[in-house]
Amino acid sequence: MYKSNFTYNMSLFIFGILLISLNLNSSTVEISKYNGNNTKTLLVKYGEQVFENEKCYKCHALNDEDAKWGKKSLEAFGGKRTSAMISAFLDNPKILYPKTRMPSFAQLQHEQLNKNTLKTVLSEDPISDTELEIAWKTINKQADELTKTINLDKAVEHKKSSQTALIAFLQSLP
Numbered sequence: 001m002y003k004s005n006f007t008y009n010m011s012l013f014i015f016g017i018l019l020i021s022l023n024l025n026s027s028t029v030e031i032s033k034y035n036g037n038n039t040k041t042l043l044v045k046y047g048e049q050v051f052e053n054e055k056c057y058k059c060h061a062l063n064d065e066d067a068k069w070g071k072k073s074l075e076a077f078g079g080k081r082t083s084a085m086i087s088a089f090l091d092n093p094k095i096l097y098p099k100t101r102m103p104s105f106a107q108l109q110h111e112q113l114n115k116n117t118l119k120t121v122l123s124e125d126p127i128s129d130t131e132l133e134i135a136w137k138t139i140n141k142q143a144d145e146l147t148k149t150i151n152l153d154k155a156v157e158h159k160k161s162s163q164t165a166l167i168a169f170l171q172s173l174p
């Protein structure tokens with residue numbers, strides 16, 4: 001009797017520990033999602049750089065809190081629209097907002113992804129040439145996949161480009 005009670009208590013105890021560690025685990029995931037340390041794909045990181053280069057931040061904030069002076073917040077934009085729709089919108093923002101002051105970013109479809117930009121994007125931690133080659137292959141694979149998905153929508157013609165990375169970034173916005 002004593003023994004089985006002990007086993008029962010022990011298993012409750014272990015179950016409790018398991019629950020607590022699961023909980024801790026999920027809260028770290030939650031925190032990292034907002035401090036920008038989540039495992040972003042290379043394509044998303046590259047797209048963040050395109051967002052910088054194109055100065056989208058002049059008119060946009062990435063969260064509601066920073067959306068002052070008439071800046072339009074892109075908080076929680078990820079997943080709101082299909083990637084094909086975003087591509088068509090970046091080509092011609094007037095398809096969604098006929099009177100918008102947002103300019104066209106169609107030219108980004110003519111700008112190929114390039115290794116030097118990728119190197120800059122990864123410069124937080126210096127990498128060897130071999131690692132850069134691997135990253136270059138990876139990002140191209142990610143871009144090929146997204147391009148393929150976008151082109152499933154027959155109304156849109158999308159070229160693998162800086163715009164592909166920008167779309168990946170926009171789709172990642174929490």
Ligand code: HEC
Pocket residue numbers: 051054055056057058059060072074077081089096097099100101102103105166170
């Ligand atoms: C001159 C200002 C301006 C610039 C520059 C600008 N935008 Fe916008 N953008 C807007 C405005 C304003 C809207 C909201 C639509 C409206 O009311 O006109 C908008 C809307 C959007 C939306 C939401 C579209 C939707 O689905 O409703 C996205 C995404 C977006 N912009 C991305 C970008 C990106 C990426 C860049 C840079 C490559 C950029 N914008 C540059 C002004 C700008």
